[in-house]
Amino acid sequence: MKLNVLLIVALIVTGGLSGQVAAQQIKATASIDTSHILIGDQIKLRLELDKPKGIEVDFPMVSDSVTSKIEVVQRGKIDTFQLDDKNRIKLIQQSVITSFDTGMYQIPPFYFRLKNGQLTDSIPTQALSLQVHGMKIDTQKGPTDIKVPYEAPITLKEIIPYILGIILIGALIFFGFYYFQRKRRNEPLFGRQEKTKEPPHVIALRELDRVRGQKLWQQEKIKQYYSEISDILRNYIQERFDISALEQTSAETLAVFKKHRDLADEKSVDQLQQILSLADLVKFAKYEPQPEDNNMTLLNAYFFVNQTKKEEIKAPEKPVEEQEGTEVEIK
Amino acid sequence: MNQSIDIRELNERIQKESSFVDMINMEMNKVIVGQKHLVESLMIGVLSGGHILLEGVPGLAKTLAISTLSNTIDAKFARIQFTPDLLPADLLGTMIYSQKKEEFVVKKGPIFTNFVLADEINRAPAKVQSALLEAMQERQITIGDHTFKLEEPFLVMATQNPIEQEGTYPLPEAQVDRFMLKVVIKYPQKEEERLIIQQNLMKQFPQASTILKPADILKAREVVKDVYMDEKIQKYIVDIVFATRDPKAYKLDKYADMISYGGSPRASISLAQASKAYAFIKRRGYVIPEDVRAVCHDVMRHRIGLSYEAEANNVTSEEIITEILNVVEVP
Numbered sequence: 001m002k003l004n005v006l007l008i009v010a011l012i013v014t015g016g017l018s019g020q021v022a023a024q025q026i027k028a029t030a031s032i033d034t035s036h037i038l039i040g041d042q043i044k045l046r047l048e049l050d051k052p053k054g055i056e057v058d059f060p061m062v063s064d065s066v067t068s069k070i071e072v073v074q075r076g077k078i079d080t081f082q083l084d085d086k087n088r089i090k091l092i093q094q095s096v097i098t099s100f101d102t103g104m105y106q107i108p109p110f111y112f113r114l115k116n117g118q119l120t121d122s123i124p125t126q127a128l129s130l131q132v133h134g135m136k137i138d139t140q141k142g143p144t145d146i147k148v149p150y151e152a153p154i155t156l157k158e159i160i161p162y163i164l165g166i167i168l169i170g171a172l173i174f175f176g177f178y179y180f181q182r183k184r185r186n187e188p189l190f191g192r193q194e195k196t197k198e199p200p201h202v203i204a205l206r207e208l209d210r211v212r213g214q215k216l217w218q219q220e221k222i223k224q225y226y227s228e229i230s231d232i233l234r235n236y237i238q239e240r241f242d243i244s245a246l247e248q249t250s251a252e253t254l255a256v257f258k259k260h261r262d263l264a265d266e267k268s269v270d271q272l273q274q275i276l277s278l279a280d281l282v283k284f285a286k287y288e289p290q291p292e293d294n295n296m297t298l299l300n301a302y303f304f305v306n307q308t309k310k311e312e313i314k315a316p317e318k319p320v321e322e323q324e325g326t327e328v329e330i331k
Numbered sequence: 332m333n334q335s336i337d338i339r340e341l342n343e344r345i346q347k348e349s350s351f352v353d354m355i356n357m358e359m360n361k362v363i364v365g366q367k368h369l370v371e372s373l374m375i376g377v378l379s380g381g382h383i384l385l386e387g388v389p390g391l392a393k394t395l396a397i398s399t400l401s402n403t404i405d406a407k408f409a410r411i412q413f414t415p416d417l418l419p420a421d422l423l424g425t426m427i428y429s430q431k432k433e434e435f436v437v438k439k440g441p442i443f444t445n446f447v448l449a450d451e452i453n454r455a456p457a458k459v460q461s462a463l464l465e466a467m468q469e470r471q472i473t474i475g476d477h478t479f480k481l482e483e484p485f486l487v488m489a490t491q492n493p494i495e496q497e498g499t500y501p502l503p504e505a506q507v508d509r510f511m512l513k514v515v516i517k518y519p520q521k522e523e524e525r526l527i528i529q530q531n532l533m534k535q536f537p538q539a540s541t542i543l544k545p546a547d548i549l550k551a552r553e554v555v556k557d558v559y560m561d562e563k564i565q566k567y568i569v570d571i572v573f574a575t576r577d578p579k580a581y582k583l584d585k586y587a588d589m590i591s592y593g594g595s596p597r598a599s600i601s602l603a604q605a606s607k608a609y610a611f612i613k614r615r616g617y618v619i620p621e622d623v624r625a626v627c628h629d630v631m632r633h634r635i636g637l638s639y640e641a642e643a644n645n646v647t648s649e650e651i652i653t654e655i656l657n658v659v660e661v662p
Contacts, residue, residue, distance in 0.1 A: 227563075227662075244657070246660050246661065247656075247657055247658060247659065247660055247661060248661060249619070249620045249621045249624065249661055251621055280619060283561060283563055283662065284559075284561045284563065284564060284617050284618065284619050284620075284662075285338050285559065285561075285616070285617035286338045286559065286561075286617075287338065
């Protein structure tokens with residue numbers, strides 16, 4: 001019996017000692033950002049627990065208020081950090097507190113509950129004090145107006161419609177200016193102004209002049225001479241009559257003229273036939289014509305172009321009085 | 332007007348040597364009603380040493396045309412009906428044992444002739460087609476240890492039926508390329524058909540007279556080779572063939588995906604040879620673009636590979652060739 005009593009006492013003593021040892025290894029702290037705040041200011045309340053791994057400790061419950069004068073605005077989650085000593089961890093909970101009454105307040109200690117088997121213990125933090133200051137009132141100055149609300153900073157979303165509006169107005173002004181400029185210059189609104197196309201006969205006659213100036217047949221370049229003359233005429237026919245003479249044989253081109261007699265008079269067609277036939281003989285059969293044939297071919301080419309050319313009829317100018325909307329300078 | 336000596340001499344020679352062309356045409360026209368294009372193509376083949384692939388429905392005087400041509404030239408003619416069970420030996424010949432001589436002797440096949448009509452060539456298997464096409468190319472045949480040169484002029488006219496394609500062996504592209512011309516025969520005109528009926532009802536079958544010897548054809552071939560082809564015409568031929576290979580370069584973008592392969596260099600050679608023969612038939616000593624255009628369809632139609640897209644759009648090689656001729660610039 002005596003032995004049993006001694007055993008129970010020993011167990012209680014050793015159990016109590018081990019709880020104390022564990023409590024000594026656990027460090028609980030509470031802190032606030034500042035101990036002096038203006039009424040309504042919000043500060044952070046930080047609860048920290050430094051403990052070995054494997055020991056279960058319950059965080060104190062932070063309710064809606066810390067004391068009757070200090071309110072909890074926001075309760076944070078408990079974050080866990082691994083310390084350098086891998087056997088220890090740190091738990092931190094941050095809450096936001098405020099007070100709407102001036103005065104000096106005491107924040108009581110927070111108790112962390114330690115569970116060690118069947119035994120429980122609690123580890124307190126230190127108590128904190130918080131001084132809440134009120135606004136200084138200048139009694140000499142008398143009553144003042146209510147301050148207008150602070151203006152919130154302008155966001156991009158708010159200014160985008162204005163930017164777009166400015167761009168649109170700018171674009172409208174630009175296009176208006178562009179339109180009037182184009183209209184004033186008598187140019188099309190879109191695209192480049194088409195260059196005034198030279199009439200086919202002008203090109204053909206100029207090219208024939210060039211061939212005449214080169215004096216090709218006089219330099220024994222007879223094949224080149226006839227090739228160029230026939231090419232000039234075929235190009236002219238293509239542009240003037242819309243006959244694809246460049247992709248047709250001489251016979252095919254002549255057949256078109258003979259079929260559509262309204263395109264050219266008989267004499268012109270005969271001359272064309274003479275030119276093309278002779279040119280074909282020179283080009284494909286090594287034919288060597290006489291010098292008078294060479295001259296005649298060029299003359300016939302000139303004749304054909306002049307006989308078949310389509311002159312542009314210039315519109316007669318309107319009398320000044322009939323012109324509307326034009327400014328007339330009166331001297 | 333003076334003509335360079337070479338061409339003048341050549342023209343005179345051709346005028347003299349080509350006189351038989353009109354006579355052959357006359358004789359053939361006595362027997363064959365219509366089919367002028369077929370007769371002309373046969374002449375091109377005979378004069379340029381090129382073989383002809385004929386496509387047309389039965390009963391269009393294909394056999395009659397070639398047998399009449401052989402009659403006018405006093406040449407040997409053989410018609411071989413190609414069937415699925417035909418063997419190369421049936422065509423070329425084989426070695427048989429002669430009991431009299433007590434040795435193997437060569438039994439020559441029907442190909443040992445001047446003009447061969449290979450009727451319905453696509454009904455025989457590839458090995459027989461191959462044997463014929465090899466003989467066409469090499470112009471010689473080897474049976475056992477003996478090699479025999481084929482008698483000149485040697486012309487093969489093979490026929491294909493465009494309908495009834497079941498159970499046929501279409502000629503591979505590489506072998507089709509060996510035919511210089513592919514001629515498509517159409518039905519005769521109404522009046523021509525009436526004449527055919529009349530001749531048959533009255534049992535009047537005129538016979539063509541012999542007007543030439545095979546040696547004359549060989550002589551004419553030499554003259555055809557001398558027909559002058561200018562560099563400009565050669566460039567024109569090259570342009571046409573290149574347009575089948577690279578349509579985009581000739582502004583024929585719409586056919587770029589429709590042509591799977593274009594004409595081979597053999598196409599260019601054939602086009603040049605056929606143009607020369609055509610110029611000869613027209614009794615000219617030089618080639619003009621009209622000659623090239625006249626033979627272009629026959630030379631090119633079997634040398635353009637059409638893609639699936641072309642077949643889906645019902646685009647034919649005929650259409651492509653016509654478009655190429657309309658686009659390529661004539662010299």
